[in-house]
Amino acid sequence: MRIFDAHCDVLYQMWLDPTIEFADSPKLHITYKRLKEIGGKVQCFAIYIPEQVRPESRFEVALEMIDIFYKRVLAPSPLLKFVRTRDDINALKDNEIGAMLTLEGCDAIDNSLIKLSTLIRLGVSSVGLTWNYANFVADGILEERGGGLSTFGKDVVRELNRSYLWTDVSHLSIQGFWDVMELADFPIASHSNSFTICKNRRNLQDEQIYALINKNGMIGINLYPPFLSTRPKITISDMLKHLDYICSLGGEYHVGFGSDFDGFSETAKGMENYSCYEVIIDSLLKHYSENQVSRFLYKNFLEHIPR
Ligand SMILES: [Zn+2]
Numbered sequence: 001m002r003i004f005d006a007h008c009d010v011l012y013q014m015w016l017d018p019t020i021e022f023a024d025s026p027k028l029h030i031t032y033k034r035l036k037e038i039g040g041k042v043q044c045f046a047i048y049i050p051e052q053v054r055p056e057s058r059f060e061v062a063l064e065m066i067d068i069f070y071k072r073v074l075a076p077s078p079l080l081k082f083v084r085t086r087d088d089i090n091a092l093k094d095n096e097i098g099a100m101l102t103l104e105g106c107d108a109i110d111n112s113l114i115k116l117s118t119l120i121r122l123g124v125s126s127v128g129l130t131w132n133y134a135n136f137v138a139d140g141i142l143e144e145r146g147g148g149l150s151t152f153g154k155d156v157v158r159e160l161n162r163s164y165l166w167t168d169v170s171h172l173s174i175q176g177f178w179d180v181m182e183l184a185d186f187p188i189a190s191h192s193n194s195f196t197i198c199k200n201r202r203n204l205q206d207e208q209i210y211a212l213i214n215k216n217g218m219i220g221i222n223l224y225p226p227f228l229s230t231r232p233k234i235t236i237s238d239m240l241k242h243l244d245y246i247c248s249l250g251g252e253y254h255v256g257f258g259s260d261f262d263g264f265s266e267t268a269k270g271m272e273n274y275s276c277y278e279v280i281i282d283s284l285l286k287h288y289s290e291n292q293v294s295r296f297l298y299k300n301f302l303e304h305i306p307r
Contacts, residue, residue, distance in 0.1 A: 001039055001281050001293065001294055001297055001298070002039055002041035002294070002297065002298040003038065003039050003040050003041055003042075003257070003277050003297050003298060004041060004042040004256060004257070004297065004298045004300075004301040004302055005030075005040070005042070005043050005044060005220075005257055005258065005259050005261075005274075005277075006044045006102075006126075006188070006190040006191065006218070006220040006256060006257065006258035006301055007044055007046055007102070007104075007170070007190045007191035007220060007222075007258035007259065007260055007263075008029070008030050008043065008044065008045060008046065008259060008260065008261045008262050008263065009046055009048055009104075009260070009261070009262040009263035010022065010028060010030050010045055010073065010261075010262045011045050011046065011047060011048070011065045011068050011069055011073070012046070012048045012050070012065070012262065012263070013027065013028060013262045014028075014068050014072055014073070015061070015064060015065055015068055020072075021072070021076070022072055022073045022076065022077060023076060023077070028262055028273075029259075029261035029262045029267070029272075029273040029274055030043065030259075030261045030262055030273070030274045031274070032076075032077045032080060034273065034274040034275055035080070035097050035274065036079065036095075036097070037275070038274060038275055038277050038278055039277070040097050040274070040277075041089075041092070041097060041098065041298060042083065042089055042097070042098040042099075042100060042298075042301070042302070043097065043098070043099055043100070044100045044101075044102045044125075044126065044190070044258070045069055045073065045099060045100065045101055045102065046102045046103070046104040046128075046263075047062050047065040047066065047069075047101070047102070047103050047104060047108070047119075047124070048065075048104040048105065048131070048263075049061050049062060049105065049107045049108050049131075051131075051133070055107075055110070058107050058108040058110075059108050059109065059110070059115055061108065062103070062108035062109075062119060063122075066101065066119075066122050066123065069099070069101055069123075070082075073099065074099060079095055079096050079097055080096075080097050080098075080099050081096050081097070081098055081099065082098075082099055082101075082123065083098035083099065083100055084100065084101075084123065084125045084307075085305065085307050086302060086303075086305045086307070089302060089305070100125050100126070101122075101123040101124050101125060102124060102125060102126040102127070102128070102166075102168070102190070103119060103124050103126070103127045103128060104128045104131060104168075104170075104171070105128050105129070105130050105131035105135065105140070105171065106127065106128075106129055106130065106135050106136065106137040106153075106156060107130075107131065107135045109136075109156075110136055111136040111152050113155060113156070113159060116156060116159060117159070120163055120165065124165075125165060125166070125305075126165060126166035126168050126188070126190065127156070127160055127165060127166065127167060127168060128168035128169075128170055128171060128172075128190065129149075129153060129156065129157075129167065129168070129169070129171075129172050129176065129180070130143075130171050130172050130173070130176065131171050132171055132202075134147070136150060136152050136153070137149065137150060137152060137153035137156050138150060138153045138172060138173060138176035138179070139172075139173040139175070139176060140171050140172065140173060140176075141171055141172060141173055141174070141201050141202060142201065143173060146173050146174065146175055147173060147175060147176070148173065148175035148176045148178065148179040149176055149179040149180065149183070153176070153179070154179070154183060157180060157183045157184050158183065160184065160186070161183075161184065161185040161186070164186070164306040164307035165186065165306060165307075166186050166187070166188045166190075166305075166306065167180055167184040167186060167187050167188070168187075168188055168189065168190045169187055169188070169189050169192075169212075170189045170190050170191050170192045170202075170220075170222075170258070171202065174205075174208075177208055177211075178211075181211045181212075181215060184215070185306070186217070186304075186306040187212060187215050187217040188212070188217050188218040188219070188220070188304065189204055189208075189212060189217070189218070189219045189220065190218075190220045190258040191220050191221075191222040191224075191258030191259070191260045192204050192219060192220070192222060192227075192258075193221060193222050193227045193228065193242045194206075194209065194242045194245045194246060195208075196245060197229075197241050197242050197245050198226075198227060198228055198229050198230060198238075198242070199230065200226055200227050200230075202222075202227055203227055204219065206249060209246060209249050209251060210249060210250070212251075212254060213249065213250050213251050213254045216254070216304070217254060217304070218254055218255070218256055218300060218301055218304045219246055219251060219254060219255050219256070220255075220256050220257055220258025220301070221239060221242055221243055221246075221255065221256070221257050221258065221259075222258055222259065222260045223239060223257075223259045223260060223261065223267070223268065223271045223276075224260045224263065224264050225264075225266060225267065225268045227260075228242065228268060229241075233269065234268040234269065235268065235269055235270055236268075236270045236271060236276075236279060236280060236283050237283075238268070239268075239271065239280070240283060240284070240287070243255060243284075243296065244287075252292065252295070253295065253300055254300060254304075255296055255300060256296060256297070256298075256300045256301040257277075257280075257296070257297065257301075259274070261273065261274060277297070280297075281293060281297060284296060284297075
């Protein structure tokens, strides 16, 4: 079965440690070897600027991560191909895997649309507006002020609409989320779960899930344990609860996976790295038809690519 994973932090790990090789590093959850073995078909690679990077260096760090994407992820992996559109993905040969470049938070672009367009020209296909805190675009979910989109943030969303790119609301404040719902043509939450199932502020409330479904958006299930359950021992069945619940709200055609692998170190039992997709697929097949499972794992995200 094919797998579309809408979010990982491989580039961040490789930026932190220049010795990591994407081929088969034991320090990574997602590697070239695992993608090939398990059936990876499209993997999104996020550019994430860590909080400790000084504002004046953030754009440069984004460029460094893009350089890592091309030099250390794509170049040494002959079957991994850069993709941005549905046509690119449909043109992949059976044994080829697509790699999409995404931006996690607009902290790197300051208040500059030129910096945004530059990142898009360099290959960014999906733009998360914030990480957890405030930037020129909006407030993140942990910013106490809880502000929505700035005037500049609205320009950013309009630019994403014009360019046929996803506007990613994962990490965004509640007010920012509703501002995006008014403006964005292609909203997604690439790596967010259900707040009703697990009361973590990073998760989506029912009204938010309904709104994403109504806007023909997508929700990617996140495998980070604290977003799955507040209980101590977390397993695949906790993850299934989020998927079942989003489906029960009408999201069967709007749910996929955004694992967040390599964005955290404490993994849940049975979901230690990318290979767990094999077990996830097996457990999903006990509850859903093969066609439904292939929607969750791959087709839903593929069909929602805006261009
Ligand atoms: Zn994230």
